[in-house]
Structures are given as structure tokens and as C-alpha cells.
Amino acid sequence: MSQLIDLLAGLPFEWARYEFMRNALVAVILVSPLFALMGTLVVNNRMAFFSDAIGHASLTGLGLGVLLGLADPLLSLIGFALVLGVGILALQRITRASMDTIISLSMSFSIALGVVLLSRGGNFNRYSHYLIGDLLSITPGDIGWLCLTVLVVGGGLLYFYNRILLIGLNDSLARSRGLNSWWAQMLFVSSIVMVVTMNLSWVGILIINSLLILPAAAARNLAGNTRQYVLCAIAIALCSGVCGLLISYYADTASGATIVLVAMGFYFLTLAVKALRRQ
Amino acid sequence: MTESHPHHKGIAPHQCGQCCTHIDHISVTLDRHPIIEDVSLHLHCGELTTVVGPNGAGKSTLLRALLGEVSHTGEIHFHPVFGPGREDAPAIGYVPQRLDFDRFSPFSVADLFAVSTSRFPVPLGCRDEIRKTALSALENVEAGGLLDRTLGKLSGGELQRVLLALSLTPVPNLLLLDEPVSGIDLPGRELFYRTVSDLRHRFDLSILMVSHDLAGIAAVSDRIVFLDRRVVCAGPPREVLANREFRHAFGLDLEEAQ
Numbered sequence: 001m002s003q004l005i006d007l008l009a010g011l012p013f014e015w016a017r018y019e020f021m022r023n024a025l026v027a028v029i030l031v032s033p034l035f036a037l038m039g040t041l042v043v044n045n046r047m048a049f050f051s052d053a054i055g056h057a058s059l060t061g062l063g064l065g066v067l068l069g070l071a072d073p074l075l076s077l078i079g080f081a082l083v084l085g086v087g088i089l090a091l092q093r094i095t096r097a098s099m100d101t102i103i104s105l106s107m108s109f110s111i112a113l114g115v116v117l118l119s120r121g122g123n124f125n126r127y128s129h130y131l132i133g134d135l136l137s138i139t140p141g142d143i144g145w146l147c148l149t150v151l152v153v154g155g156g157l158l159y160f161y162n163r164i165l166l167i168g169l170n171d172s173l174a175r176s177r178g179l180n181s182w183w184a185q186m187l188f189v190s191s192i193v194m195v196v197t198m199n200l201s202w203v204g205i206l207i208i209n210s211l212l213i214l215p216a217a218a219a220r221n222l223a224g225n226t227r228q229y230v231l232c233a234i235a236i237a238l239c240s241g242v243c244g245l246l247i248s249y250y251a252d253t254a255s256g257a258t259i260v261l262v263a264m265g266f267y268f269l270t271l272a273v274k275a276l277r278r279q
Numbered sequence: 280m281t282e283s284h285p286h287h288k289g290i291a292p293h294q295c296g297q298c299c300t301h302i303d304h305i306s307v308t309l310d311r312h313p314i315i316e317d318v319s320l321h322l323h324c325g326e327l328t329t330v331v332g333p334n335g336a337g338k339s340t341l342l343r344a345l346l347g348e349v350s351h352t353g354e355i356h357f358h359p360v361f362g363p364g365r366e367d368a369p370a371i372g373y374v375p376q377r378l379d380f381d382r383f384s385p386f387s388v389a390d391l392f393a394v395s396t397s398r399f400p401v402p403l404g405c406r407d408e409i410r411k412t413a414l415s416a417l418e419n420v421e422a423g424g425l426l427d428r429t430l431g432k433l434s435g436g437e438l439q440r441v442l443l444a445l446s447l448t449p450v451p452n453l454l455l456l457d458e459p460v461s462g463i464d465l466p467g468r469e470l471f472y473r474t475v476s477d478l479r480h481r482f483d484l485s486i487l488m489v490s491h492d493l494a495g496i497a498a499v500s501d502r503i504v505f506l507d508r509r510v511v512c513a514g515p516p517r518e519v520l521a522n523r524e525f526r527h528a529f530g531l532d533l534e535e536a537q
Contacts, residue, residue, distance in 0.1 A: 037402065044384060162394040162401055169378045169391075175346050176373035176446075176455070177395055223385035224429060226393075230402035 002140040015249045023138045024202070024255065027146055028241040031199055032215075034150050036237035037157055038195055039216035040230050041188065045168030049100060050088065050189075052209040053107040054196050057084045059114025059205060061197070062130060067117055077197040084110055085189040133204030133256035135248075149198050153191045164188050165226075203256035211256070214263035215240070221270035236266045299323045300345075300369075300453050300485060305353030307340050314340045316509045317353070322453065327479050327486040329496045332506040333528055338489040339376075341506065342455050345487070346371060357452055372446030372454040374439070376461065382431035388441050389413055389426050396448055416444040420474050436467025440474060447478065456488040460495065468492065472499045493529060 008022040015021040042051050061080035065073025084106060092102050118127050129137075157164075167174045167181045174181055196208055203211060219232035244259030251258070300322040307314045315337035322328055330338050344351045357369035380386060392413035393401045399409075410426065417423045420440040430438060439459050446454060456475070460468045476499050479486055490496050496503065496516070503519040505511045505528070512522045519525055526532045 040402075044380070044386070046379070158400040158402065159398075162398060165386075165390075165401070166394045169380055169394075170375045172343065172346055172348060172457075173373055173375050173378075173395070175348055176371050220383060220385055225385060225387040225405070225427070226390040226401045227404050229385040 005140060005143065015246065020136050020138070021245075021249060023140060023143060024135045024245055025242070026143055027138050027199075027202065028245050028259075029238065030143070030146050030150050031195075032237035032241040033234045034154050034157075034195060035199075035211050036215040036219075036233035037154060037230060038192065039212045039214075039237075040219070040226075040233050041157065041161065041164050041168075042192070042212055043216040043220065044165060045188075047192075048209070048213050049103050050085075051192050051196065051212055053088065053103045053110075054081050054085055054189075054192055055200070055205055055208045056107050057081050057110040057114075058130070058197060058200050060084075060110040060117065061114075062127060063114045063117025066127075074197065077200065078193060080110075081193040081197050082190060085193055086186065089185060089189065130201065131204055131206050132254045133200075133202045133207075135202055135255050137201040146198065149194060153194055156187065157191055160184060160187055203259075204254065207256055207260045210260045210263065211237075214260065214267055218263070218267040218270040221267075221274040236263065236270075240266055299358055300487075301354075301356040301358070302345070303354045303356070305341075305344060305351045305355060307337070307344055307349055307351045309340075309349070313508065315344075315506070318506070318510055319353075320504060320510070320513070322485045322487055324485045325479060325483045326501040327475065327488060327499060328502045328504060329488045329490050329500040330504045330506050331490060331493065331496065331525075331529075332511075336507045338506055339457060342373075342457055342487070342489060345453070345455060346373060369452040370449065372451035374442045374446050374454075374456045374459050376457045376459075378430065378438070378442075380430055384431055385429055386431075387427055387429050388417070388433075391430065391441065392416070392445060392448065395445055412448060413444075416448045417441065419447065419478065420444045421470070434467065435463045436471060439463060439467075439471055443471070443474065443478075447482070450482050450484070452485070454484050454486045456486065456490075458489050458491060460490065460492050468495055475499065 005022050005026050008025065009016055042048055057080060058077050061077035062073050064080055065076035068076060070076055088102055088106050091106070092099055095102070115124070118124050163174070163179050163184045166177065167179060167184055171181050196212070199211075200208060215233040215237035216229075218236050219229050222232050223229035240263035241259055244262040245255050247253075247262065248255040248258035302318060302320040302322070304317050304319055306316045306318070318341060320328070330341065332338050340349060343349045345355060389405045389410055390401055393399070393405045393409050396412070397406065397409050399406055414423060414426055417425060420443050422437060422440045422444060425433060425437060425441060430441075433441065443456075443459070459475075460471055463471065472495055475486065475488075478484060488496070488500070497520060500516050502514060503516050504513040505519055505522065505525045507528065511524050512519055523532070
């Protein structure tokens with residue numbers, strides 16, 4: 001893997017000399033299409049707020065990792081986000097309260113708990129890089145894992161894509177076609193958790209959800225069917241990922257946030273295209 | 280699509296007496312509240328049975344029990360003669376009251392058929408055979424031109440006919456319609472009823488419909504069931520419409536008094 005990445009060093013650009021930039025570029029190219037594919041489902045099934053909660057819940061996962069003395073908090077991150085995701089779905093089934101209320105209170109709870117855990121002894125600043133993300137956190141070893149995640153989660157999402165969409169449209173309709181919504185929901189939630197937590201350290205807790213939502217939201221303005229929707233979202237995610245990363249290098253800004261701003265630019269561009277087409 | 284359903288080959292419509300759904304003494308309790316109590320119904324092929332009743336009468340719960348979504352006491356038996364379903368797992372077509380999507384969703388009618396009838400991931404495209412099946416199903420409900428429209432651009436009546444076409448792909452043993460005409464304008468309603476009525480004879484379907492549309496159902500239904508937690512009365516439309524409790528529940532007796 002690292003030899004492959006080193007090939008990029010041959011590119012005639014200043015940034016290509018730095019290992020962290022080469023790693024980041026490969027990570028962005030790997031992960032963007034997966035974010036886009038997942039985003040199309042998240043947006044269609046109105047789960048944007050849900051995935052936002054999963055991102056913010058990582059504060060608690062991080063806090064638990066520190067409390068348990070883990071060298072790499074990834075396990076506690078995934079663990080807590082899974083518990084929260086399943087918890088939200090279960091709580092909604094039991095109380096039948098509206099989904100946004102449940103998500104909002106779960107999110108408040110996990111952010112508060114995370115801040116309490118991480119601020120013990122006045123050390124919160126040590127973890128603030130998780131909020132905005134840090135490119136240096138991507139190592140060649142991570143890229144191997146990202147590759148595996150993209151293959152497994154991406155393949156799983158494609159395989160279950162039809163079912164997840166149908167369940168989002170109407171639960172009873174899905175059931176009349178022999179689908180069990182609970183398990184499909186669980187798989188979907190687990191894949192959101194995997195993708196969000198694995199990319200948290202370089203994108204940042206505050207904005208990771210925008211990376212999921214923006215390409216899909218922009219693609220909706222252009223597409224007339226699901227295939228175009230997914231393809232547009234992937235193209236927009238890749239463009240804004242690569243452009244945002246390079247801009248952040250030259251402007252010396254946080255990469256995750258820069259990528260989000262570029263994606264936002266694409267969103268407004270698609271809005272304009274849509275408005276022009278209407279005329 | 281063939282003119283008559285394969286599981287009735289050689290049997291004239293209205294003659295396959297064996298083919299029916301038995302709902303025997305079912306009750307559903309949610310949070311200790313009885314929602315429906317001791318409901319028994321027999322649904323026959325080629326017959327449209329309409330369930331009417333006030334809000335909270337348990338009409339939708341009855342459908343959800345048939346779909347296996349809520350647990351119930353009592354028994355539901357299906358007796359398909361031939362066809363895609365088994366007695367314990369009949370093929371049920373279901374037309375929901377509404378779909379959860381927003382108007383600008385890039386989700387086309389062809390996509391709807393693809394996600395419902397195929398496992399081939401729809402982001403990779405909509406296969407030709409699915410498009411063909413969808414098109415012929417849509418033509419059955421006078422909606423052939425809607426294949427590539429997005430759901431958000433359909434009128435209420437068009438969407439309902441698309442959902443009807445979907446519920447008939449493949450042709451089910453039992454068709455459930457949950458308030459299919461609410462939110463549809465009058466011409467749309469007439470077209471929907473005409474289509475359902477036509478399909479019932481063509482495929483010899485057994486149909487259970489929940490409706491509030493008292494004006495429309497009398498002409499289209501073979502039987503009406505007045506449900507208010509239990510079956511208050513059931514029979515041919517003329518009989519039920521003359522029932523005193525029925526007329527009282529829907530305020531028809533007041534109209535006469537005026």
C-alpha cells in the first residue's frame with residue numbers, strides 16, 4: 001500500500017513531496033464515493049439528523065476511550081456510536097415519540113457526557129483537534145483499514161440499497177414485500193457508524209455530517225432518477241474532496257472544513273443550474 | 280401480463296369458491312387497549328370488500344394484522360389454489376395511504392419498481408426486464424406514460440395508480456388498499472375505482488379496501504363491512520347503507536331528518 005502511495009511523489013507539485021498530503025489524497029479519493037453513496041440513502045430516508053447525532057456522539061466515545069486508557073480510541077468510538085444508534089432506534093420504537101425529539105435528547109446527552117469526561121482536570125484542549133480534524137492523523141496503516149471499510153461497507157450498502165430505500169418510503173409496503181425493516185435499519189445504522197467514526201480524526205466531529213449530506217443534497221438538484229442521483233453525488237464528493245484538500249494545503253486551513261466549504265459551493269451551483277433549467 | 284391470473288386458469292371468474300382468505304375471530308390489543316375485537320371475515324376471489332368505520336375503529340390495524348405487522352389472537356388462513364403464495368405466506372399486494380418522500384426526491388417510478396421487485400442495486404441502473412415488467416403493469420392502470428417521471432411530479436391520483444400497479448407485480452393472492460382515494464380529486468377517484476373494479480374481474484382478485492369515501496364505495500364494492508372495533512354489520516352495500524347504526528355513525532340519519 002505505502003509503495004503505491006509513494007508513486008504519487010512523482011507528481012510535479014509541491015504538495016506531492018509531503019507524505020501526509022499523499023496519504024490524505026489517497027484517503028479522500030477512497031472515502032468520498034462511499035460518503036456520497038451513503039449520503040444518498042441518508043438524505044432519502046430523512047436520517048440527516050440521525051447521522052449528525054452519531055458524529056457528535058463520538059465525543060463520548062472519545063471520553064470513554066480516555067477513561068479506559070486506550071491508546072487508540074477507535075474501538076470505544078465505534079462501540080459507543082453503535083450503542084447510541086441502536087439505542088435511538090429502540091427508544092423510538094418503545095416510546096413512539098417523534099424521531100427528532102429522541103435524537104435531540106440523545107445527542108445532548110452524549111455531547112454533555114463527552115465534554116464532562118474529556119474536561120476532567122481541565123484537559124479538554126488536548127482533544128480539541130478531534131473537533132476540527134487533523135490530516136496528520138492519517139497513516140499508511142489507516143489507509144489499509146479505510147480500503148477494507150470502503151470495500152465491505154460500500155459492497156454492503158449496494159447490496160442492501162434497494163431494501164433500505166423501500167423501507168424509507170413505507171414500512172408496511174416493505175413488509176408486504178417480505179422485508180424485515182428492523183434488521184435492514186440496524187445494518188444501515190452500523191454502516192453509518194463505521195464510516196463516520198473511521199474518518200472522524202481527520203475530518204473533525206463538528207463537520208463530518210456535512211460531508212455525508214452535502215454531495216447528496218447537491219446531486220438531488222440535478223438528478224432525475226436514482227442512478228443519476230448516486231453518480232452525481234459521487235462526482236461532487238470526489239471533486240470537492242480533492243479540490244478542498246489542495247486548497248487547504250495552499251491556504252493552510254483545516255482540510256475537513258475546507259472540503260465542506262467547497263461542497264457547499266457545489267450545492268449552490270446545482271441550485272443555480274436547477275433554477276436555470278426551470279426557466 | 281396475461282389476461283387472467285395463472286392460478287385461475289380454466290376457472291371462470293367468480294367460480295373458484297375455494298380461493299379465499301379466512302379471518303377468524305382476530306383481536307388486537309395495543310398497550311392494553313383493545314383495538315379490534317373478535318373480527319371474522321371471509322374474503323372471496325373477484326370480490327371487493329370495503330371496510331368503513333369512524334376514526335380509531337381499527338381499520339388500519341386490521342390491515343396491519345393481515346400484513347403480519349402487529350400480533351393478534353385468532354387466526355388468519357389463506358387458501359390460494361395455485362400461484363405465488365403459500366397458505367402460511369400468501370403474496371399480499373399492499374397500496375399504502377402515503378409514501379414518505381419529498382417532492383424533489385430524484386426517485387422515478389421505474390426506480391420504485393426496481394427497489395420493490397428486484398435485488399439488483401438500483402444505483403447501478405434499472406434493468407431492461409424490470410422496465411418492461413413495470414411498463415406493462417403501468418399500462419394495466421392507464422399509467423404507461425409515467426415510467427420515467429419522478430414520484431414528486433405525480434398527482435395524487437397518478438401516484439395511487441402507480442402504487443396499485445406495483446401491488447399487482449406480481450399478481451398477489453390478496454390485495455389490501457389503505458384509504459387509496461383520500462387526497463385525490465373526484466375525477467381521479469372515479470378513474471381509480473374504475474381501474475380497481477376492472478382489475479378485480481380481470482385477475483379475479485380478492486381485495487380488501489379501507490375507505491372513508493362513502494359516496495364512492497357503494498357503487499364499487501361487493502360487500503361493505505362496518506367496523507367499529509368489532510364488526511357492527513356486514514353485507515351487500517344496499518343492506519349496510521340501510522343499517523341504522525351505520526347511518527347514525529356517519530350522520531346520514533341527521534341528513535334525512537332535516
